[in-house]
Amino acid sequence: MFRSLKNTLLVSIVGATLFVSSSVYAGEKYSFGKTATSEEIAGWDIDIRPDGKGLPDGGGSVEDGEVLYEQLCATCHGLFGEGEARWPVLAGGVGTLTEERPTKTVGSYWPYASTLYDYIRRAMPFTAPRSLTNEQTYQLTAYVLYLNELVDEDFVLTHENLAQIEMPNKDGFFIDPRPDVKNIRCMKDCDDPSKMKIEGTLKGITPVGHFIEGADAPAASHEGQEDLEREKAHARKAALTGEEVQTEAAPEAVKMSDKAIAGEDTFDNACKVCHGSGIAGSPKLGDIEAWAPRVKQDLAVLVEHAIKGFSGASGIMPPKGGRVDLSDQQVEEAVYYMVESSK
Amino acid sequence: MSKIIKRPGTRELMAQLAKESDGLSINERRDFLRKGMMALGGGAATMVAGTTMAQGTNLPPMEPSWGKMLGHGVVEFPYGQPSKYESHVVRRTVPWLTAESISSISMSPLQDLKGIITPNGLVFERYHAGVPQINPEEHRLMVHGLVDRPIIFTMDDLMRFPSVSQIKFIECPANGGMEWKGAQMEALQFTHGMLSCCEWTGVPLRTLLEEVGVQTEGKWILAEGADGAHMSRSIPLEKALDDTLVVYAQNGEMLRPEQGYPLRLINPGWEGNTSIKWLRRLEVGDKPWYHREETSKYTDLMEDGRARKFTFVQETNSVITSPCPENPIKNSGVIEIEGVAWSGRGKIKQVDVSFDGGISWTPAKLKGLVLSKALTRFSLVTKWDGQPWLLQARAIDETGYVQPTLKQLREIRGGNSIYHKNSIHTWKVAANGEVTNVQIS
Structure with a gap:
């Protein structure tokens, strides 16, 4: 930022000759766009370099x-x-x-x-x-x-x-030397068939359900995989106990409070990143089983945990999920939205 | 209504509707006809559902059901979608590769694609903080650093520059990375699908750099995205002045949000990560920045514990897309072996095909457009009569570089480099036509 400011000053003092000669090449100018101010640049210029260039004071x-x-x-x-x-x-x-x-x-x-x-x-x-x-x-x-x-x-x-600060692996990198491998365009007798070893894949780790019917394989999306794992867990449980497990909240049965409805937007742009898929041990929206023990306690306690943060058995809820820019009210509404969507 | 459905032929029904609507005002008549048509469509659909249950009723000599009814009209779908029978042609991921879907990757269904252009909705995805929803009116590109005049461009400004359109592939350097230590993936989509090819439209970065006036000390450019990851990469000025593009459109329409709407960089032939999406800032500097994506990631670890940095080029590569695990051979007789080849250094010159795991090779034909740093389709028509094959393709580019074997790559790089695995790929074709992924060592 200071450099460009200095250049502008130089240009105005020394004149147009320097302006042109300082360029690597002289192309035709279209003069589109507006000159960026040092204030505008400072707001976006967030990068840091190994020599410390870009570090803010402090x-x-x-x-x-x-x-x-x-x-x-x-x-x-x-x-x-x-x-x-x-x-x-x-x-x-x-x-x-x-x-x-x-x-x-x-x-x-x-x-x-x-x-x-x-x-x-x-x-x-x-x-x-x-x-x-x-x-x-x-x-x-x-x-x-x-x-x-x-x-x-x-x-x-x-x-x-x-x-x-010297990092232990500071000398561990070198410039790409490729092309590093030299194959030749051989057309006949290129390999000895008696020495060829052929190895296949490990089965069961590729999503192949879309072209192999009934394959015991992972799903082809994160959401699909979570559903698959939950279904399997429920099936195991049902086989052991003989009880059917209710898994997902029926959407038509959910009648939400005004507070919960107000929380949907906050959920979408803040909470969903974890509670949408259940990552890092967070209870997933709509997962009745995961929410059941939480719903049992006083809602005010749940709201307080969401605002102030909480360390539970399955993971840590950071204060406001890390989104300190949210108001307490927004967090409360989002909690209502999640709870009412998950019982 | 019931009277209408009882009637057998569409034309008669239309006539009946028109007759019944006589005497109504123009608006009333239009409304009446529209409702009648809808009832007609519904009635017909019910009938179709019933009749398709019987086998072969849509086959010769029978008149197919869709030839005996009306389809939907214009603008029923203002933005058209593929046939419902193509719903299997979608992007997919391997869920255990990443912790969740927001910082993750999906693969293009190469097994279903034709020609060299990847449709916009099927271009592979790579996000580090999900897809931002950017209002183009509030999007800005700032170009600053060691320049004479730092400039902020609006999208309108950028679209005023004379534009260029170029067909270029884009590939994640981790494409095939799961296969370094052994064959893993049982499908083409997952062995090679971090690869797409589009016609990109925008402004050469050179034009923008001329506009700001790069100072003589300027040697590197930092490109940065506007997404939550603020993805950043250092790009040598030499590349930026050569063929880097700042693009706002793909395949004839504005970029998809997944592909960087409203603005992204395209570094033709280079690892996809350098083609920063949601591009908001370009800073000219005298040294590289060594950010996370060029130190912790996208560096290639060798056997001696040292790592290669700035491994930009996607070297010559190829793969057979038919047959493949998803497209087994169904009939003996004439078969077209097809696939795609690509090189980050220029045009594909030749592709050879082997049926015996690389002992002997047969030249294939290149078909369609052969463009620099673009997917190039190859084909070899032959016969298959149930004999087992170890099917391979080997591409050669215009620099004379010959796609290596996996053995050759491993000898030099070991098994831990993750990125830039461009070796010859082997499909094993069984006597029943089934195709599986194998590695030959």
Whole structure:
């Protein structure tokens, strides 16, 4: 931002000659679009480079990062960065890059600490990107570095020391040397048939239901797979107990309160990311079984948990699901919507 | 109403309706006829449902039911959809690959596609924060950094530039990545479906860079999306000035939301991840940024624990799409072996087919358009009489690069690189025509 401002000043002082000669090439100008102001650029220019270019002034401590991490990140990434389900593992794995199943983490694989600040700033938390302050971003970056034993527990990360942090795998990357394989266009006797080994696939891991009837295979979508797994679980339960399990709320039977109806929008653009599919241990919308124990308690308790956050047996509900921009009322309405859709 | 349905022929019914509506005002008459037609359609449909139960009634010498009734009129479906009998032609995913569907990938049904163009609704999807719903009037592209004049473009501004339309493939570098250590997927859609090809319309990035005036220190460009992931990649200026496109349309219509509506980058021949969707920002800099998608991801880990970075090019590749596991051979006799080939370095020059697992090869024909960095269809007409085949295709591009064997790739790269597996693929054809995925080592 400062550079472009400086250039503009230079241009106005030195004149048009510099303006033209500073370009790599001189093409015809259409003069479409408007000149971006430094304020407009500052709002969107969020990227950070390994040399620290782009870092905002400020800092954050490991200590503050721990509190925030447990609220916002642990649900998916695990309390120690070990990763829940198939969510990314953040810590550990050092020395595994040559193993048959390497664990690529911030500490074992990432070449630069700046990438961590940049990524948290642009994309995290998953449910509420661009909701963190610069200070919170420093705190979380510091804490993830701490989880990787790259900084001490009393460390304070700042715009001045971030670029100095040396990552263990900083020299682990090299420029693409391809084309690296040289095959030739052989037409006859290209291989020895007596030495050929033919191996087939592992059965049962590919969604093939759309062309192999009755195949015992996964579904071809996440939603389909969840339904499939639930059906199987219910069938097992029914076989054991002889009881039929009611699975989905019948939509026509649901008569919602005004509060619940008002909560639908909030659900769609905030809660659905987890409660739409039941990820990270969250009860899925319409899943009566999953909601039953929650519905039994006082609704006010449920609302309070949703607003203030809650650590349960199946997972962690971050305060407002990480969407701190939501009002308490919006969260309450969304809770009503979910509860009334799931009983 | 009941009187109408009892009547046998459509033409008579139309005449009857017209007669009965005589004397009504124009509006009343139109309304009356419309309702009558609807009843007619409903009646006919009931009849069809009843008669198709019997076998063969739509076959010669019988007149098919659809030839004895009326279909729907114009604009019944303002945006047309495929026949209901094609409902199996859809994108699919392998659910265990990713934690959920918002940051995930789906595959195009290559087994059902013809020619080289992927229909817009079937182009494979890759999202990191789901599909944003962007209002084009509020969408902006900011171009700034080491430039003489940083500019913010509206969609209208961008569409004022002289446009170009080019047919280019787009492929995820992880296409086939599940197969590095062994054959895994039992279907073509999942072995090769992270691949699509469209006609893209937009402005060469070069034009926009000339507009802002790149300064001499400018060597790299950061492209960034407007989605929740704010997906970002560093792109060398050399590529940006060569053939990178900033596009707003695909296959004749505005981009689909899944494909970056209203604006995306297309880096022809390069890994799909660099073709940033929902493009909102381009920053010119003197060095690459080393963001998550060019360090943690999209780097290729070698056996010695070191990794290749900036592995941009999608090298020459090919696959037989018919037969394949989804399209087994149903009849002995003449058969057309068909497939697609593509190269991130230019045009496909030749495709050869092997029936014996790569011991001997026969040249196939290229058919239709042969374009640089686009899918190219190949074909070989032959005969099959129940003999087992180990069917392979091998593509050669205009640079002379010959698609490698998996053995050759593994010898150099090991089994952990995930990305850029472009090796010769093998389908095993059994005596009953069934096709399965195998690997030869």
